[in-house]
Amino acid sequence: MNSALAPMNASSDWTTTHDLAVVYIALAYGTDHELSDEELRVLKNALQAWESMDEPAVQDLIVEAATVFTEREAEAEFRRAVQDLRSALSPEERRDTIRHLIRIAEADGVLLEREQGLIHTLADAWSLKALSEDLLENTSAVVQRRGEDWGLIHELAFLYILVGHAADEDLSGSTVDVMVERLQEWQPERSLEELRNVVRRALQVYAEQPREDLIYDSVEALKEALSSTHRLTALDDLYTVARADGPLTRTERDLISSLAQAWDVNVRMNGHGG
Numbered sequence: 001m002n003s004a005l006a007p008m009n010a011s012s013d014w015t016t017t018h019d020l021a022v023v024y025i026a027l028a029y030g031t032d033h034e035l036s037d038e039e040l041r042v043l044k045n046a047l048q049a050w051e052s053m054d055e056p057a058v059q060d061l062i063v064e065a066a067t068v069f070t071e072r073e074a075e076a077e078f079r080r081a082v083q084d085l086r087s088a089l090s091p092e093e094r095r096d097t098i099r100h101l102i103r104i105a106e107a108d109g110v111l112l113e114r115e116q117g118l119i120h121t122l123a124d125a126w127s128l129k130a131l132s133e134d135l136l137e138n139t140s141a142v143v144q145r146r147g148e149d150w151g152l153i154h155e156l157a158f159l160y161i162l163v164g165h166a167a168d169e170d171l172s173g174s175t176v177d178v179m180v181e182r183l184q185e186w187q188p189e190r191s192l193e194e195l196r197n198v199v200r201r202a203l204q205v206y207a208e209q210p211r212e213d214l215i216y217d218s219v220e221a222l223k224e225a226l227s228s229t230h231r232l233t234a235l236d237d238l239y240t241v242a243r244a245d246g247p248l249t250r251t252e253r254d255l256i257s258s259l260a261q262a263w264d265v266n267v268r269m270n271g272h273g274g
């Protein structure tokens with residue numbers, strides 16, 4: 001790629017692989033401002049499938065592309081990369097890029113609406129709409145239809161609220177405080193106010209009635225995204241939330257037990273995994 005077409009703050013050795021990294025980062029990070037370990041692993045594999053690189057080299061390339069993506073106008077950088085890649089890649093390479101994007105989107109087990117929209121945008125620009133529609137229709141991920149501001153942290157908060165409401169109609173301030181404290185263990189980089197907003201957003205969805213399909217989506221999304229150890233931690237969170245206002249009720253106990261069963265985790269109802 002001609003370096004004159006590269007972003008102004010990119011180095012003179014900016015390559016097509018850097019543009020691919022920008023597109024992949026736009027999907028993995030730009031859609032929900034989270035980059036899970038699994039997303040990063042799939043992203044690295046996608047770049048190494050294009051150009052053989054060792055681990056330090058691919059890591060450096062991702063950092064360079066992420067810096068361009070975050071320090072400049074993100075949407076403009078994505079559009080520029082899409083345009084440059086259209087001419088730089090062969091038709092089959094463009095199809096492979098769409099497939100890699102799908103794999104990255106599926107990596108955390110949840111396919112967000114914004115991720116679907118970004119894939120469709122790129123596919124339209126490359127005249128590959130039929131391919132993207134077919135791949136998205138047959139995705140292995142849980143398709144998330146709760147809005148582009150919804151992520152895995154919201155799934156956790158949603159289940160906290162489900163358990164917190166199991167015995168009482170209203171959530172007490174102390175219960176919400178426990179929820180926020182537990183959420184901060186998962187994302188310590190977020191402020192308490194940001195995490196309270198996560199709880200508020202989850203409450204908004206919960207208020208629209210916790211229909212069976214919404215609960216199922218949350219349970220399945222977290223099962224796909226979390227390791228068995230992290231699922232056990234989430235169950236401990238649910239136990240702590242349930243205990244925030246007093247002893248565990250039979251309803252709360254049964255609900256947590258059913259979630260543990262759905263997640264293939266054995267627990268004892270004393271707050272510790274079994």
